[in-house]
Amino acid sequence: MRDDGGAAWQRQGRGTGEATVEDLIGRGLLALGGRRSHTFDDVTVDLAQRCASSDGARRVVTALVAGLRAATDGAWQRGWQPSDVHRMAVRRLSTAEQAFVVDAMTDELDRHARATVDPSWWGQLHALDGTVWWPRSETWLDAHRQRGVDWLTLVAQSLTVMNLLQSLPGIERLTCLPGEFRPTAADAAASATSGRPADVDSRILERVRMLLAKAESTTFAAEAETFTAGAQALMARHSIDAALLTAERGGASLEGGPRGRRIGIDTPYDGPKASLLTAVASANNCRMVWTRELGFGTVVGFEADLESVELLFTSLLVQANSAMLAEGSRADHRGRSRTRAFRSSFLTAFAYRIGERLRQVTREAMDAAAPAATSRGQALVPLMAARTERVEQTVDEWFPSLTRRRTQSVRDAEGWHVGRAAADRARLDGPSDRSRVGRGRS
Incomplete structure (x- = not known):
């Protein structure tokens, strides 16, 4: 139906010359907000004619x-x-x-x-x-x-x-506004094109990406798993080294405090995907807060850990989707489709099992690094606990009204078991091309 109020406004504006360009722009925006397409068309035609x-x-x-x-x-x-x-x-x-x-x-x-x-x-x-x-x-x-x-x-x-x-509604402000940032000496050393903060060791990230490429190119599952575990161990060791360096400087760190990064979580099956991001974040000393209505998760952690989370989540999501689609559709004994329940359960199980594997690799990295930390006069477990505590405090500051919810229940047993098996086969250092699942982060 044509918006009569908008048409009357247009006739008045054209007849009296009172409608300025700014008036028309405002009217057009109101029409868009109210989904009054005819009024919007009138406004755009008027502006174009001018x-x-x-x-x-x-x-x-x-x-x-x-x-x-x-x-x-x-x-x-x-x-x-x-x-x-x-x-x-x-x-x-x-x-x-x-x-x-x-x-x-x-x-x-x-x-x-x-x-x-x-x-x-x-x-x-x-x-x-x-x-x-x-x-x-x-x-x-x-x-x-x-x-x-x-x-x-x-x-x-x-x-x-x-x-x-x-x-766009108001959301948590994770950084300084444009024009307000004041770089430190470390920030000044950051790449002018990458936008990566100086505390992120580009050499470590490059080695991780090399492992990703090797894992993706091999056709042998055992070899891929070796590269996978190597990448997660490298990420964990990088986080440990950053904590040790901070302690040896008396708490002065090039990293600053925890930061936030938003990563897209798209439908369908956004719940299991959020569980996967949570699993990856937790294994890398980060926390994830899901804003479902806006389609993203905010990962909070130190910058080097955030890089690890994004690389690994992107890789694992590609692998999970590929494995899930390869399973095809499912139907119950009456011929009714249960594909959606199967896939949701598949991804939920995949996320759960991946979390177990990642945490195991992180524990092994901690055990391996502990003797060297002790020889440097540092107790590794309290150091990492303090780092985690800073992340938790930041989450509490940014999300004071945070509500914890249970993940959705598993409704398909076959999907659960097949998803766990797929997670066991997954390469933890999978493809490094983030564009394959959408950039979607900040």
């Missing part, structure tokens, strides 16, 4: 750019980071509109001196291929127009992106 003259086009583009910058900054203020915003864009917008989101974020962050933005933000933007590709002498909307995007499409996509940014 672009027929150079002066009119300049007023429209200037207002749209300003609105997009304000909406993007508002999202930052409410706790969202580039990867978070892009994850929501992938869920709700078209491919072309997703590209607009990346450009809007790039444009807003480019207004800040690079050193005043947390390095992880630049890393997220880099992963999204966010770069200032347009000439500095014009806006990014002008550049899209030069590429052949018509005015009607340009206006509609700009308003759609603006509406998404404005609709």
Whole structure:
């Protein structure tokens, strides 16, 4: 049904000349929020028609750019980071509109001196291929127009992106806002392109990735498992070394305190996937808080451990999905489908068994490192316990109203047993290409 109020507003604006570009943008956003498509169409046509003259086009583009910058900054203020915003864009917008989101974020962050933005933000933007590709002498909307995007499409996509940014709810703020970050000497040594904090040893990560590649390329399960365990042990040892170094410096660490990173958890079977992320996080001295309604889990831990969690979770999720799909569909004795219950139970069992395996590797790494720690005058168990306590305190500070829930029950016995068997075969250092399951982190 046509929105009569919107049509009347349009007639009044055109007849009296009272409707400014800003008025129309506001009306368009209200129409999107209220799902009044006819009013939105009227607004976009009106704005596009005003672009027929150079002066009119300049007023429209200037207002749209300003609105997009304000909406993007508002999202930052409410706790969202580039990867978070892009994850929501992938869920709700078209491919072309997703590209607009990346450009809007790039444009807003480019207004800040690079050193005043947390390095992880630049890393997220880099992963999204966010770069200032347009000439500095014009806006990014002008550049899209030069590429052949018509005015009607340009206006509609700009308003759609603006509406998404404005609709994002408040979430936990995990880092300083753009413009407020003050780098330390260690931060200054971080890579200018990777956005990785300086405390993360790139050599360790490279060795882990090499193990991932070897595990993926081998056709022998036993060999793959060796590479798998090696990767987790390497990650655990890296965490232990960081704790020892902090203790020897009297508590002064290049790491700073625990940080947070959001990782996407998509449907279907988001519950078992969240269980898998929890298992990986716990084995690597981190904690995971699931925000189901927004489709992500916030992993809290020290930066080096966060890198380990993301690498391993991405790998294991790919392996779990592949093994699950290879099992095909299932039906009960009456011929009714039980595929969903089977797959949910499969993934739940996979997560449970993987957690057992990871914790075992971590315990072995602790046992192996304990003598060397003692010779350096350090008791390893209390050190790691203190590190875990700092993570727990950070979780309590960021999530004061946290509610603990039981994971969903297993409804398919076959799925449980097959899932455990798949977890026993899983390579803990599986594929390193995060794009295979979606970037989706911050």
